[in-house]
Amino acid sequence: xxxxxxxxxxxxxxxxxxxxxxxxxxxxxxxxxxxxxxxxxxxxxxxxxxxxxxxxxxxxxxxxxxxxxxxxxxxxxxxxxxxxxxxxxxxxxxxxxxxxxxxxxxxxxxxxxxxxxxxxxxxxxxxxxxxxxxxxxxxxxxxxxxxxxxxxxxxxxxxxxxxxxxxxxxxxxxxxxxxxxxxxxxxxxxxxxxxxxxxxxxxxxxxxxxxxxxxxxxxxxxxxxxxxxxxxxxxxxxxxxxxxxxxxxxxxxxxxxxxxxxxxxxxxxxxxxxxxxxxxxxxxxxxxxxxxxxxxxxxxxxxxxxxxxxxxxxxxxxxxxxxxxxxxxxxxxxxxxxxxxxxxxxxxxxxxxxxxxxxxxxxxxxxxx
Numbered sequence: 001x002x003x004x005x006x007x008x009x010x011x012x013x014x015x016x017x018x019x020x021x022x023x024x025x026x027x028x029x030x031x032x033x034x035x036x037x038x039x040x041x042x043x044x045x046x047x048x049x050x051x052x053x054x055x056x057x058x059x060x061x062x063x064x065x066x067x068x069x070x071x072x073x074x075x076x077x078x079x080x081x082x083x084x085x086x087x088x089x090x091x092x093x094x095x096x097x098x099x100x101x102x103x104x105x106x107x108x109x110x111x112x113x114x115x116x117x118x119x120x121x122x123x124x125x126x127x128x129x130x131x132x133x134x135x136x137x138x139x140x141x142x143x144x145x146x147x148x149x150x151x152x153x154x155x156x157x158x159x160x161x162x163x164x165x166x167x168x169x170x171x172x173x174x175x176x177x178x179x180x181x182x183x184x185x186x187x188x189x190x191x192x193x194x195x196x197x198x199x200x201x202x203x204x205x206x207x208x209x210x211x212x213x214x215x216x217x218x219x220x221x222x223x224x225x226x227x228x229x230x231x232x233x234x235x236x237x238x239x240x241x242x243x244x245x246x247x248x249x250x251x252x253x254x255x256x257x258x259x260x261x262x263x264x265x266x267x268x269x270x271x272x273x274x275x276x277x278x279x280x281x282x283x284x285x286x287x288x289x290x291x292x293x294x295x296x297x298x299x300x301x302x303x304x305x306x307x308x309x310x311x312x313x314x315x316x317x318x319x320x321x322x323x324x325x326x327x328x329x330x331x332x333x334x335x336x337x338x339x340x341x342x343x344x345x346x347x348x349x350x351x352x353x354x355x356x357x358x359x360x361x362x363x364x365x366x367x368x369x
């Protein structure tokens with residue numbers, strides 16, 4: 001097994017391990033979310049056990065918004081700490097993986113200088129899909145507060161509307177707070193669902209997206225420091241039924257450190273797409289070490305075994321299109337969907353045609369090709 005094959009295998013296994021770490025961070029934040037969920041639901045339950053007034057609803061919503069603000073601050077601080085820890089740890093891990101896969105003579109030539117904390121903090125604030133982690137969490141809690149406000153106001157309005165339709169006068173309707181309270185009580189399930197589905201889904205997207213971006217930036221820092229030893233990096237997708245057309249099209253693409261060699265394809269390292277490519281992306285980049293003759297190291301220092309390990313070849317495991325071709329028609333249809341599968345099966349489009357500029361094309365766009 002060559003050094004590059006060993007590197008790719010270790011990087012892929014490392015990415016799978018980091019997904020588990022991300023899940024652990026996610027669960028830590030879910031526990032924090034669970035506390036504010038309990039406090040908000042307790043307040044909603046208490047409010048539904050007595051007649052509601054307009055002022056009471058406004059006060060209830062304001063109390064819950066204050067709780068959400070405190071929870072947002074706590075959650076933002078926790079995620080910031082975990083991302084900073086991940087960046088620092090990943091720099092060291094990426095360097096360890098690299099050094100462990102190459103002969104000692106190359107390992108001794110590597111460079112590693114951990115970034116200063118201020119620089120890490122600046123990197124962590126960089127947006128993912130146009131939004132920083134701080135703003136993403138703030139947006140999540142703003143939406144939640146607005147939805148709870150809407151839910152409470154709707155219960156109040158519907159309760160009083162029922163009182164009016166029952167033939168009571170406006171004066172009587174104003175005292176019909178029990179009807180509104182009953183409406184609020186019937187909407188408690190919707191409030192629970194907000195926390196258990198919508199907010200949790202938002203939180204998963206934020207954590208996984210910014211965690212993967214942090215890992216990618218830490219690895220990029222290490223590879224940039226050692227560009228004299230590297231040909232570049234190769235985009236490596238996780239190949240299974242969840243692999244999207246965007247990542248499938250990028251799988252195996254090489255991003256070269258010193259320009260694209262004659263006769264080769266790919267792009268330059270500085271233009272490699274930042275990870276994640278999309279929410280819940282599982283892809284990574286594997287570094288490619290130069291052949292021993294191209295390394296800035298005296299040839300006489302390489303043993304024959306080391307020379308054999310450092311052949312400079314780029315590992316070529318099954319790329320997405322080759323992997324996809326081996327799957328059954330049922331699996332292929334399940335992955336692409338009926339419409340895209342029919343277009344692909346008929347030869348109207350290739351797998352690479354399914355996405356463009358980082359976006360999955362619609363059926364109408366594909367049919368117009």
